Amino acid sequence: MRQLGLNTTPCVAVASLVHQWEPRFKLVGLLGLIVAVANVTDRRLIPVILAIAVAMYALARLPLSFWCDRLRYPGFFLMGMVVALPFLTGKTVVWQWGWLSLRTEGLWAALLITSRFITIFTLGLVLLGTTPFLSLVKAMQQLGLPTLLTDMLLLTYRYLQDLAEHLSKLQRSAQLRGVGKQGTIARLQLLAALSGSLLVQSYDRSEDIYRAMRLRGYGHLRRSAAAPISVDVGSAIGLGLSLLTAGGLIAAEWLLNHVQGNA
Amino acid sequence: MTQTEARPLENLPDSNPDCAIAVQGVQFAYSTRGVTLDSISFVVQPGERVGLVGANGCGKTTLLLLLCGALAPSAGQIRLGLRPLTPGNFYPEVGFVFQNPDDQLFCACVCEDVAFGVQNLGLTAAQVEERVARAMAQTEVAHLADRPPHHLSGGEKKRVAIAGILAMQPQLMLLDEPTAQLDPRSRRQLIQLLHRLPQAQIIATHDLDLTLELCSRTIILSEGKLVYDGDTASILSEADRLEQYALEAPLSYRRAYCNLDDRPSQG
Numbered sequence: 422m423r424q425l426g427l428n429t430t431p432c433v434a435v436a437s438l439v440h441q442w443e444p445r446f447k448l449v450g451l452l453g454l455i456v457a458v459a460n461v462t463d464r465r466l467i468p469v470i471l472a473i474a475v476a477m478y479a480l481a482r483l484p485l486s487f488w489c490d491r492l493r494y495p496g497f498f499l500m501g502m503v504v505a506l507p508f509l510t511g512k513t514v515v516w517q518w519g520w521l522s523l524r525t526e527g528l529w530a531a532l533l534i535t536s537r538f539i540t541i542f543t544l545g546l547v548l549l550g551t552t553p554f555l556s557l558v559k560a561m562q563q564l565g566l567p568t569l570l571t572d573m574l575l576l577t578y579r580y581l582q583d584l585a586e587h588l589s590k591l592q593r594s595a596q597l598r599g600v601g602k603q604g605t606i607a608r609l610q611l612l613a614a615l616s617g618s619l620l621v622q623s624y625d626r627s628e629d630i631y632r633a634m635r636l637r638g639y640g641h642l643r644r645s646a647a648a649p650i651s652v653d654v655g656s657a658i659g660l661g662l663s664l665l666t667a668g669g670l671i672a673a674e675w676l677l678n679h680v681q682g683n684a
Numbered sequence: 685m686t687q688t689e690a691r692p693l694e695n696l697p698d699s700n701p702d703c704a705i706a707v708q709g710v711q712f713a714y715s716t717r718g719v720t721l722d723s724i725s726f727v728v729q730p731g732e733r734v735g736l737v738g739a740n741g742c743g744k745t746t747l748l749l750l751l752c753g754a755l756a757p758s759a760g761q762i763r764l765g766l767r768p769l770t771p772g773n774f775y776p777e778v779g780f781v782f783q784n785p786d787d788q789l790f791c792a793c794v795c796e797d798v799a800f801g802v803q804n805l806g807l808t809a810a811q812v813e814e815r816v817a818r819a820m821a822q823t824e825v826a827h828l829a830d831r832p833p834h835h836l837s838g839g840e841k842k843r844v845a846i847a848g849i850l851a852m853q854p855q856l857m858l859l860d861e862p863t864a865q866l867d868p869r870s871r872r873q874l875i876q877l878l879h880r881l882p883q884a885q886i887i888a889t890h891d892l893d894l895t896l897e898l899c900s901r902t903i904i905l906s907e908g909k910l911v912y913d914g915d916t917a918s919i920l921s922e923a924d925r926l927e928q929y930a931l932e933a934p935l936s937y938r939r940a941y942c943n944l945d946d947r948p949s950q951g
Contacts, residue, residue, distance in 0.1 A: 555792045576790060583786065583834065629787040632754050633780075637848065638804025641774040 439481040443656035444560035450663030457667035463677040474543040503531040704856040704884035710760035735895030736888040738905035739930035744888040779849030783861040785841035789833035801852040819851035839870025892934035
């Protein structure tokens, strides 16, 4: 597992406008865009949402390799979701080979889903790739997310790395004792045993951590996350533009559906 | 303190309002095991450093967890001065340093971790900052302020964990195996740090050399019972008696490794 620092961005920090965007404004702005993109069902808006993704990624000045690297595994998931659609959905056949028929409606559906997925994924990357994780969690807290949830988020993130490290130690220890030469069933049994061991040890560990937190007064006093809101003009303009774009997308979607409905 | 066997309950100075902690007839059993601790009684005075030793599984950590209110005794009483300790309540005057610092250091950076407990005391931001700065200076970890705790070395983690406790300004510190898994230099730094601290300390450890160096008084637990409470130097010089409790005399009391007489003859 790639080791990510809590205070650092997962890729090389560059001085782009998006990097300098105040985390609370950035979070609201990008989430607004994501919601609007998720709402798109009209295929005529596909170029628009893809343009938004390209523009935001270019503004963030993140390297293309970062995008390709991160898309690899979600890409497999996406392929699994959409690859069958053109063959199963719709009635208008555009190409046929024996029993295999390629249908127009399925193609459009696959294209729409893929475009939405890629746009949302890119916007998510822009958010996570330009904001240190800790700043993001603090922004959520300052926007009113309960402390309990943000604490859980931080602890999960913090200890996921520890767990991954622990799992790799267990695997190494198993390899040093000759594991790897058995068949698939034996390997699966080993994986189950390692996961079980990790689960039990993690549970014990979480009890110790919670005890350490309680002993230092966790829950004794309601901690305030309120921070003075300093509005810098650039961030406010960024937020305004994002929300305007998001609103425009929602309005366009409604209008296109409405016009189509009336027609 | 004179060398004594486990002192009977009736001899405890019950009404001493100044003691750091008083333990009277404490008993504890885990639901899955038999009695873990049986009729434990002792008093620790302010500023006193007490070594808590015994074989693995004799109940040292359990006793420390009882002393900070993380576990509830099935019988007996624990008092901080004259105030009874209620299990589950928050007592900033008692600080617990865990054996594994990774269990204690859960924040994103060192300074946040040191501030964690202080922020729960309801102090102003300036007071929190002042206490954090002082604790970090005391433990010599100020230069690590912005580092993530899980990227520190073992010795650094221990000192940061102690800083987090010191920032709460406790009267009593409970340290569970403070020198476990430390290299010699980190161990020495830790001993020097503990030596400088004015707080009463109960140090659960297998490191009898540390006990000899830091603690004038030692408590020995064996199979859940307090079998010795008295002078450290006296008990640690009794190798046969230590062996009864599955302990071994500290290296400082044994034959030197590099005695000149043992030097191999040069061919």
